[in-house]
Amino acid sequence: MENKSDAVLADPPPLNAGRRAVHETARLCLGYLVLVGVSLTVSLLAILMRPLLPRVLSRRWGRVLVAASFRSYLRLLVFMGACRFDLTALDALQAGPAVIIAPNHPSLLDAIMILSRLPNATCIMKADIVNNVFFGAGARLVGYIRNTPLRTMVQLAVADLSQGNSLLLFPEGTRTRRLPVERMQGTTSLISKFAGVPVQTIFIETDSKFLGKGWSLLWTPKMPVTYRVRLGKCFEPASDTAHFTAELEHYFHAELKRTPSSSAAVSSPLA
Template identity: 55%
Template sequence: MSQVQGSGIPGILRTLREYLAFYCGLGLLASVSLLWSVLALPLSLVLPRKWKKRTGRLVITMGFRIYLRALSIMGACRFDLKALDILQGESPMIIAPNHPSLMDALMVISRLPNLACIMKSELVDNVFFGAGARLAGYIRNDSLRGMIYLAVEDLRSGSHLLLFPEGTRSNRLPIGTVRGSIALIAKEAGVPIQTVLIETDSAFLTKGWPFFRKPSMPIHYRIHLGQRFDPPTDVRVFTAELESYFQSALVDAKLPHLPAVTDVHSS
């Protein structure tokens, strides 16, 4: 109680504003996602096949863009994502960001409307995201062979592909172990890999962060483009090269400390 009193009325009001922004943000994301899933179900039945992916991806891009804008207006986050805009009209490639938090996919998708995304199968089956993800032609990751085949086909059809090289959020910073699937897909599709460097000053939604734990606000996110690599010829050699590149490129990046297990349980 003494800590709350000592913070004074301005501190209390700021904390209340942060909690309001935090829970309004979560509620908005859940509401928009559920609404789109409800609308995506009938659209998947009536839209011509060639329009399904285009419509699904465009709506998701616009929805995430509006959502991130709302977070900015509420004072919860500050985003600098304009570096991604120059990729919109470019030929097929793999977009390969480092992956500190769950916000990363939302930020990238919000700027690139012609983007396939590899998702965990449980998200594709989720009531909030599933119908919209299926309409957009997002790719499940439960079968490695099927995932690679669908990813290559999507790239050959002219799309970009969002693929986190680690396959999951970073379990150590600046980056965890890079998987060979990204090199294999790029090799089979004959497309380059555009690295993307994500910086943030908060551990919010990093590995080990409880979903409903409020962070300090505002959170700052900044994205800039890294090196673009030609399609690899040797998967194993390139995988090691890509991991080494990220380690070097992110050495001075603004990244938070990952939450310790003891911190998570004590929060």
């Protein structure tokens, strides 16, 4: 005779393919809507904060606001069962000296993940994102740097690093199209050389191509999508920019081939 307590404790039957697809599509749409809502809220608050507060305070509080908003958004994705994250490795960089944070770039969520844990980091962003209605006001409030023109970007980045802030810069310049990593641009080594600061490599591992280069926003991934961030080697400040760029690219190739993205494992929902 079946034990009633066993029946109560038994796992629920798995969703069939049709119901799973509906649930995942609903999570996807809700995730997009919440991100738009978060971005608009931050932009509206930025518009209010910038004229009312001194520049130093508006920038500092703005970065705290951005980090808290991103962290809440990631927690929502975990709560919905859409994603799983292990970002604890980034905490080691919170109180350290100024460095250039150089991650690989598999998806659109990469900057959100890193900035959610490192509110004091300055991010170099594409100019069209800084001018975007959803992100522009917030990006300008917190002092993120446009990637064009090149000379101005380098000068602003060096000045920011000299003030003790870390700098988030994706060495590939765009999301990865050709695995394991795109050709590295020379911007990272150039800024490192002029600022005299080391380059801290970061590896973002995932089991999905979700929001990668060429991924349509209409496509629904298999959920939960997992992400794990780990720290790599910290390179001394560049002296020969061409040699440094080649060494950085070789290192990323070797590391990402050794631990392919498809093997990413996340041991906790959002550590």
